[in-house]
Amino acid sequence: LxxxxxxxxxxxxxxxxxxxxxxxxxxxxxxxxxxxxxxxxxxxxxxxxxxxxxxxxxxxxxxxxxxxxxxxxxxxxxxxxxxxxxxxxxxxxxxxxxxxxxxxxxxxxxxxxxxxxxxxxxxxxxxTVSRPSQKVSPAEKLLLGLTTSFEGAWQKAKDIEIKRYFMNETARNLYDRILAHDTWESARPSRLMSELIEDDVASVLLRECVREVEGVTDAGKAFDDCLNHFNQREQVGRQETLRRQIIESERRGDFETLKRLQQEYNDILHRSKKANG
Incomplete structure (x- = not known):
């Protein structure tokens, strides 16, 4: 579970x-x-x-x-x-x-x-600090696990760009390998394990990802929940960057840049409130 x-x-x-x-x-x-x-x-x-x-x-x-x-x-x-x-x-x-x-x-x-x-x-x-899989968040493992374990999630991943969500190189490479297959059947965990037989780190990560989806009954909803989680993470990161840039623009007296940054910041807040109802 x-x-x-x-x-x-x-x-x-x-x-x-x-x-x-x-x-x-x-x-x-x-x-x-x-x-x-x-x-x-x-x-x-x-x-x-x-x-x-x-x-x-x-x-x-x-x-x-x-x-x-x-x-x-x-x-x-x-x-x-x-x-x-x-x-x-x-x-x-x-x-x-x-x-x-x-x-x-x-x-x-x-x-x-x-x-x-x-x-x-x-x-x-x-x-085990040197193991890349330790740096992969539970949400990233869940997203990878869904993509390789459920055909619907694999197809969704084919249709949209989500590679940027993976911060770890091993996770990104595993994502590329999953989507490189022409059919979901050939991208299932059992098939992938045979491809990763000499890549211990990726094999460990794949097993961890598959364990993350044990008990998941609605893969589509779980996939969408992951995307919402990552989008919120991106928005929070962008807001932090904008706050620092706004402070720096005020310090320099660059009011044209300040106005643009404040507008972008407010747009993000508006989209976030709209998304949350």
Whole structure:
């Protein structure tokens, strides 16, 4: 379910659909049709928190202390990513009821999980600082994973220019390799891995990208969410540059340039407000 982390962190509502054994979304649609996929897979999707609780409950016994601890740890690792504090508190309260444990105890674990995760994430980075894949953001990995794992996302990437979103050279090269293929079938992860057999860094990155899309049921929406994320990142970066240039123009007394920069800055703000409704 790692591919859902970015979407949850961005405040998106995430539902998870279970695929029948031996099928991915594309093979299911080809075999049974789009209408069947919609009715029997998409419409049966469960909220991510309900889906994950069911998985953990099947693995651990919720009636003994050890099982409660394992389930709560697994759930809190996802709940802590929710940006809305009211929703987060509601999810903790619901989890406390399901496990018959004090809500305050779960809140304490939630607070601990944030600080513990920071330590866990930083340790391996020190050991593997030279690996380019460490510099690839989760959003970039998700976008690459979608492009190679889902035909619709691959076609969208063919139709628009998104290479500029990848800051890392290995990620850009992997993106080029994915889109160099004439068909999505030849750009799927299993095919790409055979091409990257002697490129350890790219192979590791590809595996990480594929893991990012595990649990994604609506690849089109996830792809669009990624593009919105990157566009916002670009706008924020441009705004910062404009602010510095505006200050410098004021200092020099270059009022013609100042007026142009202020207009561009205001245009970006206007587009941003319009996009956000």
């Amino acid at each position: 790692r591919g859902t982390d970015l979407l949850i962190s961005e405040g998106c509502t995430v539902n998870v659909a279970s695929m029948p054994k031996g099928h991915d979304p594309d093979s299911y649609v080809k075999t049974f049709g789009a209408e069947d996929f919609k009715n029997k897979v998409i419409e049966q999707a469960k909220p991510i928190f309900e889906y994950k609780f069911a998985l953990l409950k099947a693995e651990y016994d919720p009636n003994n202390p050890e099982g409660k601890a394992q389930i709560s740890e697994g759930m809190i690792s996802t709940i802590r990513r929710v940006p809305n504090e009211v929703l987060k508190a509601s999810l903790i309260s619901d989890l406390a009821d399901k496990l018959s444990v004090p809500e305050q105890a779960l809140m304490q674990e939630l607070k601990k999980s944030g600080s513990v995760r920071q330590v866990v994430v930083k340790k391996p980075e020190v050991k």
